Amino acid sequence: xxxxxxxxxxxxxxxxxxxxxxxxxxxxxxxxxxxxxxxxxxxxxxxxxxxxxxxxxxxxxxxxxxxxxxxxxxxxxxxxxxxxxxxxxxxxxxxxxxxxxxxxxxxxxxxxxxxxxxxxxxxxxxxxxxxxxxxxxxxxxxxxxxxxxxxxxxxxxxxxxxxxxxxxxxxxxxxxxxxxxxxxxxxxxxxxxxxxxxxxxxxxxxxxxxxxxxxxxxxxxxxxxxxxxxxxxxxxxxxxxxxxxxxxxxxxxxxxxxxxxxxxxxxxxxxxxxxxxxxxxxxxxxxxxxxxxxxxxxxxxxxxxxxxxxxxxxxxxxxxxxxxxxxxxxxxxxxxxxxxxxxxxxxxxxxxxxxxxxxxxxxxxxxxxxxxxxxxxxxxxxxxxxxxxxxxxxxxxxxxxxxxxxxxxxxxxxxxxxxxxxxxxxxxxxxxxxxxxxxxxxxxxxxxxxxxxxxxxxxxxxxxxxxxxxxxxxxxxxxxxxxxxxxxxxxxxxxxxxxxxxxxxxxxxxxxxxxxxxxxxxx
Numbered sequence: 001x002x003x004x005x006x007x008x009x010x011x012x013x014x015x016x017x018x019x020x021x022x023x024x025x026x027x028x029x030x031x032x033x034x035x036x037x038x039x040x041x042x043x044x045x046x047x048x049x050x051x052x053x054x055x056x057x058x059x060x061x062x063x064x065x066x067x068x069x070x071x072x073x074x075x076x077x078x079x080x081x082x083x084x085x086x087x088x089x090x091x092x093x094x095x096x097x098x099x100x101x102x103x104x105x106x107x108x109x110x111x112x113x114x115x116x117x118x119x120x121x122x123x124x125x126x127x128x129x130x131x132x133x134x135x136x137x138x139x140x141x142x143x144x145x146x147x148x149x150x151x152x153x154x155x156x157x158x159x160x161x162x163x164x165x166x167x168x169x170x171x172x173x174x175x176x177x178x179x180x181x182x183x184x185x186x187x188x189x190x191x192x193x194x195x196x197x198x199x200x201x202x203x204x205x206x207x208x209x210x211x212x213x214x215x216x217x218x219x220x221x222x223x224x225x226x227x228x229x230x231x232x233x234x235x236x237x238x239x240x241x242x243x244x245x246x247x248x249x250x251x252x253x254x255x256x257x258x259x260x261x262x263x264x265x266x267x268x269x270x271x272x273x274x275x276x277x278x279x280x281x282x283x284x285x286x287x288x289x290x291x292x293x294x295x296x297x298x299x300x301x302x303x304x305x306x307x308x309x310x311x312x313x314x315x316x317x318x319x320x321x322x323x324x325x326x327x328x329x330x331x332x333x334x335x336x337x338x339x340x341x342x343x344x345x346x347x348x349x350x351x352x353x354x355x356x357x358x359x360x361x362x363x364x365x366x367x368x369x370x371x372x373x374x375x376x377x378x379x380x381x382x383x384x385x386x387x388x389x390x391x392x393x394x395x396x397x398x399x400x401x402x403x404x405x406x407x408x409x410x411x412x413x414x415x416x417x418x419x420x421x422x423x424x425x426x427x428x429x430x431x432x433x434x435x436x437x438x439x440x441x442x443x444x445x446x447x448x449x450x451x452x453x454x455x456x457x458x459x460x461x462x463x464x465x466x467x468x469x470x471x472x473x474x475x476x477x478x479x480x481x482x483x484x485x486x487x488x489x490x491x492x493x494x495x496x497x498x499x500x501x502x503x504x505x506x507x508x509x510x511x512x513x514x515x516x517x518x519x520x521x522x523x
Contacts, residue, residue, distance in 0.1 A: 048147025112136015194335025
């Protein structure tokens with residue numbers, strides 16, 4: 001192999017091959033891939049991409065669900081010194097055009113089931129010169145097998161100059177809930193300073209298996225599960241997509257001792273009918289982001305696992321970790337980042353006060369939004385990264401999530417956090433989960449609507465639910481509207497799609513307490 005600098009992922013993979021080439025790493029359906037297989041497939045795809053004109057610094061878009069080809073492509077881009085651009089498979093139209101054009105992706109590797117979607121936007125993305133299709137056809141596309149046929153010999157590419165630790169990392173796009181998706185660029189390897197203590201807190205040993213069914217096009221599965229398995233030298237069992245009914249049986253099938261969960265997943269798993277098989281699995285620990293406080297102990301006891309809670313975001317590198325079991329807390333800072341809670345004037349707040357969660361690294365600004373200098377400047381105002389999340393710190397230094405600033409509701413001159421309403425509603429014994437959002441008021445500003453999913457077998461009376469809220473939240477925050485739903489609309493990472501609920505607005509199935517004269521507790 002030619003002498004050249006290698007990116008971090010390449011260094012790690014080659015190190016595993018040198019140590020134990022035949023050890024299994026990736027488990028997918030009924031297939032297994034050793035470290036030697038992983039290196040071979042990655043080099044084949046890298047050489048294939050080189051033959052298609054990809055060079056260091058280029059952007060390689062990946063639009064696939066969970067499958068091994070996603071990882072071979074992501075790793076291959078790293079080997080070349082390019083950046084992968086994972087794209088949510090739900091993206092369509094203007095948003096998809098924006099991501100492809102804004103990133104400047106020169107090539108896209110796409111699942112055959114999505115090839116028509118990509119074909120429909122090719123004319124609007126001039127930088128996208130080529131498309132590679134996995135298990136499918138595209139009129140002017142290249143078959144993925146063509147890349148694999150390039151062979152797994154040494155890569156003939158120019159030397160990568162400078163710091164290689166962040167070479168070839170992914171450019172991940174935010175969800176774009178308040179505008180077009182923003183591409184996040186990590187500027188330094190220091191961005192990962194808290195990563196090692198995070199994954200070590202799980203207590204997973206080399207040779208054991210971790211499982212993820214979260215989508216690889218998001219940071220949790222790609223950066224924590226995938227990279228975590230490489231660093232810990234564990235096996236990675238990859239599920240196609242999250243299924244509550246199959247989650248623990250999949251873990252048992254692969255003998256997985258850990259999986260990652262997002263807050264919505266905890267509630268969904270609890271929604272499954274109780275069974276004598278609830279503890280018939282090898283899982284010891286669940287790494288959670290956003291576990292509802294009222295579901296924490298119930299989940300641990302029912303499934304016989306330990307929850308480790310953390311807070312992190314794609315936009316910037318700060319991490320909080322709660323591996324002590326302090327229910328409801330996101331944890332304390334790990335790594336080198338300093339956290340604080342600030343008011344609207346960027347002044348630090350004392351323990352017990354709610355404000356915006358911010359953090360900074362001693363090395364300064366470690367990320368930026370691609371092609372968005374003003375958004376970057378605003379996010380990093382005063383040298384702190386402003387998360388847009390509301391939080392509170394207790395006297396012991398633990399942080400607690402208190403909702404999103406932009407998910408607030410303004411009623412009767414008061415700002416209301418969706419989180420404060422949901423926390424009370426979710427504590428109702430018949431409620432599985434809920435989402436509060438604003439709807440227009442005939443008086444101006446907003447009215448409060450709560451969408452509620454009952455626990456299995458339960459029937460929720462809106463009148464009784466509203467009465468339950470009395471005395472637990474401010475009078476002005478008590479919902480006017482209640483809609484009972486089978487499920488809440490969510491993203492691939494189980495985050496509630498608040499914008500979709502707001503656009504849905506008042507439906508035929510929405511109860512309005514102002515129309516219920518007999519049981520109207522509040523005007």
